[in-house]
Amino acid sequence: MEALEKNTNPRAGDETAHPARDYRNRQVGGAEVSEPAPVFSHLPVMLPECIDALNVRPDGIYVDGTAGGGGHSSAIAERLTGGRLISIDRDSEAIEACRQRLMPFGERVTLVHDNYRNLECILGELGIGKIDGALFDLGVSSHQIDTEERGFSYIRPDAPLDMRMSREDRLTAYDVVNGYAEEELRRIIFEYGEEKFAARIAARIVKTREASPIKTTGELSELVKSVIPAASVERGSHPAKRTFQAIRIEVNGELDGIEPAIRAACGALSPGGRIAVLTFHSLEDRIVKRVFAELAKGCVCPPDFPVCVCGRKPEIKLLNKKPIVAGEKELSLNPRAKSAKLRAAEKLPNTL
Numbered sequence: 620m621e622a623l624e625k626n627t628n629p630r631a632g633d634e635t636a637h638p639a640r641d642y643r644n645r646q647v648g649g650a651e652v653s654e655p656a657p658v659f660s661h662l663p664v665m666l667p668e669c670i671d672a673l674n675v676r677p678d679g680i681y682v683d684g685t686a687g688g689g690g691h692s693s694a695i696a697e698r699l700t701g702g703r704l705i706s707i708d709r710d711s712e713a714i715e716a717c718r719q720r721l722m723p724f725g726e727r728v729t730l731v732h733d734n735y736r737n738l739e740c741i742l743g744e745l746g747i748g749k750i751d752g753a754l755f756d757l758g759v760s761s762h763q764i765d766t767e768e769r770g771f772s773y774i775r776p777d778a779p780l781d782m783r784m785s786r787e788d789r790l791t792a793y794d795v796v797n798g799y800a801e802e803e804l805r806r807i808i809f810e811y812g813e814e815k816f817a818a819r820i821a822a823r824i825v826k827t828r829e830a831s832p833i834k835t836t837g838e839l840s841e842l843v844k845s846v847i848p849a850a851s852v853e854r855g856s857h858p859a860k861r862t863f864q865a866i867r868i869e870v871n872g873e874l875d876g877i878e879p880a881i882r883a884a885c886g887a888l889s890p891g892g893r894i895a896v897l898t899f900h901s902l903e904d905r906i907v908k909r910v911f912a913e914l915a916k917g918c919v920c921p922p923d924f925p926v927c928v929c930g931r932k933p934e935i936k937l938l939n940k941k942p943i944v945a946g947e948k949e950l951s952l953n954p955r956a957k958s959a960k961l962r963a964a965e966k967l968p969n970t971l
C-alpha cells in the first residue's frame with residue numbers, strides 16, 4: 620500500500636509556501652510502521668446502500684474522499700481485483716487507522732492525507748485521468764468525537780477547545796470562540812447550528828470572555844446550557860449540541876470543500892461511473908442537491924433565453940430523486956445514521 624502526505628488546506632498552519640506539491644512518499648507495511656494505529660471506532664453508515672450506489676467494478680478506479688476508519692474503503696477494496704482505490708482523509712489519525720485496516724489490500728489501495736477539496740490536484744499528482752466512482756461520507760467520525768482531547772464533544776468536560784479535523788490546520792475552536800466578533804458568532808451558530816438562541820449564546824460568549832478566555836469544552840458547554848431555557852431543549856438532546864456543531868463546521872470550513880469535490884469527481888468520472896454523497900446536515904445536503912441538479916441540467920443559459928446558447932449538455936443523471944435514508948434496523952443499531960441522506964448520480968456519455 621502506498622501512502623501520500625500533503626498539506627494543502629487553506630486553513631493549514633504553515634501557509635508560507637502552499638506546499639501543494641510537497642508529497643512525502645512513504646513506504647508502508649512491515650517494519651516501517653513503528654507506532655501502533657490508534658483504536659478507531661466508527662460504524663460506517665448505510666454501507667450496503669453506498670456500495671450499491673457505486674456499482675463497484677472489480678477493475679475500476681475508485682476514490683473514497685472521506686476514508687475515516689476505512690469502513691467504506693474496505694468494502695470497496697474487497698470488491699476490486701485489478702482495480703485501485705484512492706482513500707483520502709485530512710485527519711492523520713484516520714490515515715493511520717486506514718493504513719492498518721487496508722494493509723491486506725496491498726498495492727490496490729493508496730492513502731492520501733489531504734483535503735478532498737483538492738481532488739483534481741490529487742488525481743493529477745497520482746497520474747490518474749479517469750475514475751469509475753467516488754464516495755464522500757461527510758462530517759466527523761465517531762472516533763474524532765470520542766477522542767476527548769480533540770475537543771469535539773460537548774459531553775466530556777475540560778478538553779481544550781480544538782475541534783480541528785486536521786491538526787496541521789491553524790484555526791481552532793478556541794480562536795473562533797475567543798476571537799470572532801459577536802455578530803459573526805451569532806451568524807455561525809444560527810446558520811450552521813440552526814440554533815434559535817444563537818443571539819443569546821453569542822452575547823454570553825462575548826460577555827464571558829471579557830473577564831477571561833473560554834478555554835475548555837466544559838466551560839463552553841455550561842455557558843450554552845445556562846442561556847437556553849430547559850423547556851426548549853429537544854428531548855434526548857444536549858443544549859450545547861447545535862452550538863458545538865456550528866463551531867466545528869466553521870473551524871473545519873466543512874461546507875467550502877463540498878462543491879469543488881463534487882465537480883472534480885464528476886469531471887473525472889468515466890461514462891457510467893458513479894458518485895455517492897452521504898450528508899448529515901441540511902446545509903450539506905442542500906449543496907449536494909444543488910450541484911447535482913446543475914450538473915444534471917447542463918445548460919446554464921438564463922431562463923429567459925429563447926434557445927440555448929451555452930451548448931452545455933447534462934453531465935450526470937440522478938440515480939434517486941429523493942435522498943436515500945437509513946432503514947429501521949440500522950437506526951436501531953447506529954443513532955448517527957438518523958440524519959444521514961445519500962444522493963447518487965451516474966456520469967453520462969458524450970458530455971462537454
Ligand SMILES: C[S@@+](CC[C@H](N)C(=O)[O-])C[C@H]1O[C@@H](n2cnc3c(N)ncnc32)[C@H](O)[C@@H]1O
Pocket residue numbers: 661662663664684685686687688689690691692707708709710713733734735736756757758759760761784876
Ligand atoms: C464520517 S467520517 C468517514 C467514515 C468512513 N466512511 C468510515 O467508514 O470509516 C468522515 C471523515 O472524513 C474526513 N473529512 C472530513 N472533511 C474532509 C475533507 N474536507 N477532506 C478530507 N477528509 C475529510 C474526516 O476527517 C473523517 O475522518
